[in-house]
Amino acid sequence: KQEVTQIPAALSVPEGENLVLNCSFTDSAIYNLQWFRQDPGKGLTSLLLIQSSQREQTSGRLNASLDKSSGRSTLYIAASQPGDSATYLCAVFMGSARQLTFGSGTQLTVLP
Amino acid sequence: DTGVSQDPRHKITKRGQNVTFRCDPISEHNRLYWYRQTLGQGPEFLTYFQNEAQLEKSRLLSDRFSAERPKGSFSTLEIQRTEQGDSAMYLCASSFPDRAGKLFFGSGTQLSVL
Numbered sequence: 001k002q003e004v005t006q007i008p009a010a011l012s013v014p015e016g017e018n019l020v021l022n023c024s025f026t027d028s029a030i031y032n033l034q035w036f037r038q039d040p041g042k043g044l045t046s047l048l049l050i051q052s053s054q055r056e057q058t059s060g061r062l063n064a065s066l067d068k069s070s071g072r073s074t075l076y077i078a079a080s081q082p083g084d085s086a087t088y089l090c091a092v093f094m095g096s097a098r099q100l101t102f103g104s105g106t107q108l109t110v111l112p
Numbered sequence: 113d114t115g116v117s118q119d120p121r122h123k124i125t126k127r128g129q130n131v132t133f134r135c136d137p138i139s140e141h142n143r144l145y146w147y148r149q150t151l152g153q154g155p156e157f158l159t160y161f162q163n164e165a166q167l168e169k170s171r172l173l174s175d176r177f178s179a180e181r182p183k184g185s186f187s188t189l190e191i192q193r194t195e196q197g198d199s200a201m202y203l204c205a206s207s208f209p210d211r212a213g214k215l216f217f218g219s220g221t222q223l224s225v226l
Contacts, residue, residue, distance in 0.1 A: 004154070032214075036217075041201075041222065042220070043116075043203060043218050044203065044205075045217075046214070046216065049214055089155075091154070098160055099145065099157040099160060100145075100147075100155075101157070102154030102155050102156070104152065104153050104154050105152075105153075
């Protein structure tokens with residue numbers, strides 16, 4: 001059974017810092033990996049999707065990397081802003097299971 | 113609005129009552145998913161449809177839960193005889209058939225069972 005772990009569970013940083021969120025998964029036979037953002041009481045917004053054949057994806061200040069063999073992904077946020085405060089969720093898609101398996105998320109607070 | 117739409121946004125009910133949620137996926141998407149999320153946790157898979165066929169159900173989906181997608185478009189999730197443990201955010205997502213794993217989520221229905 002696929003298990004996804006995110007560390008740390010919570011993170012607080014001052015505005016302007018660069019930061020890294022970590023995600024690990026136990027079964028490396030993934031189809032793809034997605035990073036989502038979730039604001040309190042809201043749904044999920046997809047940030048980046050990395051196919052299993054890719055090593056990284058970039059969107060603006062966000063960069064996600066994938067090391068499938070070691071079962072790890074990182075989300076790098078450059079020059080953090082208070083508006084980045086949210087919970088960030090990592091999820092892996094197993095083609096055979098046809099579903100996303102999520103981690104518990106990292107709650108990020110960027111202090112002005 | 114071309115996103116995934118869920119209704120209602122919030123539902124408060126008393127224990128033992130039945131509730132029904134609706135999800136309208138993005139129109140070109142033939143795959144539809146239901147997830148449940150409790151506070152401080154990531155979403156957990158409940159069930160999945162391809163067109164009108166329900167192809168997979170999680171063990172989390174007890175006999176009190178039923179999901180339908182009668183015409184392969186919108187879907188409903190019904191919970192019968194609600195329990196306090198059913199309190200959660202219920203999320204719907206949809207995807208293209210040729211881009212499996214790229215899920216688009218709705219804003220969710222927050223259920224509170226008193």
